[in-house]
Amino acid sequence: MNIDWDIIAKAMPLLAEGAIVTVQVSFLSAILGLVLGIAMGLAALSETRLLRWIVAAYVDFIRGTPLLIQIFLVFFALPVIGIRLDEFWAGVLALSINAAAFVAEVVRGGVGAIEKGQTEAARSIGMRNRQILVWILLPQAYRQMVPPLTNELISLVKNSSLLSVISVYELTRAGQAIISIHFVPFEIYTLLALYYYLLLKALSILSKKLEERLPQW
Secondary structure, eight states: OOHHHHHHHHHHHHHHHHHHHHHHHHHHHHHHHHHHHHHHHTHHHTOOHHHOOOOOOOOHHHHHHHHHHHHHIIIIIIIGGOOOOOOOHHHHHHHHHHHHHHHHHHHHHHHHHHHHHHHHHHHHHHHOOHIIIIIIIHHHHHHHHHHHHHHHHHHHHHGGGGGGTOOEEEEEEEHHHHHHHHOOOHHHHHHHHHHHHHHHHHHHHHHHHHEEEEEEE
């Protein structure tokens, strides 16, 4: 099999442009998903039954439906009710909504796993629920939450490839555009795999370094 090295040389900078968009989409989605997910995870531990029910229903729906359908709902269904987003921000919103459900479960499980005796002891000395959460529970939970949150971020980067279906010019879409012109699927898909591998490897290394720097509890 002959490999077209000229096409590879031409494709690499074009794929790099798509990789930049992938990083941008993933970063914004991760931030929004993390903020929303932490809020929902803490709401799932509240004493308000309605809040717990809303979060549980949201998480159940997101986990029970394909991400591709969620992307279509954001991009094609929201304009029906007057909310119009371009391809980039529709993709960011869809990934954020999806990631938030999984982050919420990580937070709920991480904080909920802390020994309940510590909460009771804190209440016995007059600490309020918010103080207990901020000063007792979260400091002990965040270290053990880093690995699953990193896994979620890695999944988010992989899932960003689905945004090609709504024409977001991210890494996969850039590769498809090159293939449609030059008809070299082997070379381009191999390059795509390498680009994704390098992105995710970098995330894994950063996660390990972060985990090593976190204090032991």
